[in-house]
Amino acid sequence: MSRAFVREAEGGEAFENLPDRTLSPHHLVTANGLALMDGAIERLTRSLEAAKTGDDKAEIARVSRDLRYWSARRVSAELASPPTDATRVRFGARVTFERKDGKQQSYEIVGEDEADPTKGKLSYVSPLAQALLGKEVGDTIPVGSTTAEITGIEI
Known part of the structure; x- marks a missing residue:
């Protein structure tokens, strides 16, 4: 008989078999x-x-x-060891950049589980963080359909 038409025993709810998080x-x-x-x-x-x-x-x-x-x-x-100098954007550093429209943004480059862009924390594997890593003050990066200039790096 097909299992499709067999009633589950009481207590056999689907939540007991939640798939693991990736x-x-x-x-x-x-x-x-x-x-x-x-x-x-x-x-x-x-x-x-x-x-x-x-x-x-x-x-x-x-x-x-x-x-x-x-x-x-x-x-x-x-x-990760905290960065020891503020000459280049590294994991754990806070970087500030100014967009062409004059808007300034600042993010700390952190791990995936700590990331929260609304709180100024950006995952190091995100496209924006990847564009920032290794750059110096004065460098230009692509941000969406425009560009931005790095104006500060803090450790």
Whole structure:
């Protein structure tokens, strides 16, 4: 008989088989990024214990998946040394640039899991970060359909 017409046993909900989150091959992190991972693992460990206590299967499945993800990311994380000079844009540096329209933007180049462009943190594998890395103050980079000039690098 085809399984398509067989009723699942009670409690066999789909959330019990949540697929794992995809792991990126990019592992560089800042010290802050490493601390964020450790904090996520601690929070998720506490959440998992609470979900187990409450026998919340959906929450156990969700938190377990996230805990597996962050634990794997933590094991593979490579702590990058902070930049030691501000002559070139490097991982961990903050770079400011001015677009042709006069708008200034500033981003810190960080690891993927720490990235949040709305907070001024840009993943080192993003196209903009790739355009910035290795450049110096005064260099021009492509930004969308225009260009921008690097006006500052901070470490």
